[in-house]
Amino acid sequence: MKYPCLVPSAFCKTPIAVTIYGEGLTDRGEPKIIFEGELFCNMQEGAKTVLTDQKKLVEISGTALFNGDIAPDVPVISGGEVKVFGGVRRILRGVKARNPDGTVNYTELELI
Numbered sequence: 001m002k003y004p005c006l007v008p009s010a011f012c013k014t015p016i017a018v019t020i021y022g023e024g025l026t027d028r029g030e031p032k033i034i035f036e037g038e039l040f041c042n043m044q045e046g047a048k049t050v051l052t053d054q055k056k057l058v059e060i061s062g063t064a065l066f067n068g069d070i071a072p073d074v075p076v077i078s079g080g081e082v083k084v085f086g087g088v089r090r091i092l093r094g095v096k097a098r099n100p101d102g103t104v105n106y107t108e109l110e111l112i
Helices: none
Strands: 014-025 031-051 057-067 080-084 087-098 104-111
Touching: 014 057, 031 080, 057 080, 080 104
Parallel strands: none
Antiparallel strands: 014 031, 014 080, 031 057, 057 104, 080 087, 087 104
């Protein structure tokens, strides 16, 4: 059965450089890079400011949506960074939205 594409490639027009880090560090103490790529995404920006117990501000600044699985060899996206619109943002959370048959329909990166 063919499932509908929820993030069509026709809507992914924003160039973005994605770097995904794995668990652990290299010999130099840097994060292990398990995926790097120059891709196109559908970028949705928004901001929410939250006041924490320590009076610290946390701001969610955007979501990058990709058609399909951007990193098929990476089972879970837990961290990394992206370069988009001339700035660098950290990956807060990565989601691989799956179809009922287990294939990845789209990938979502929440950015701060």
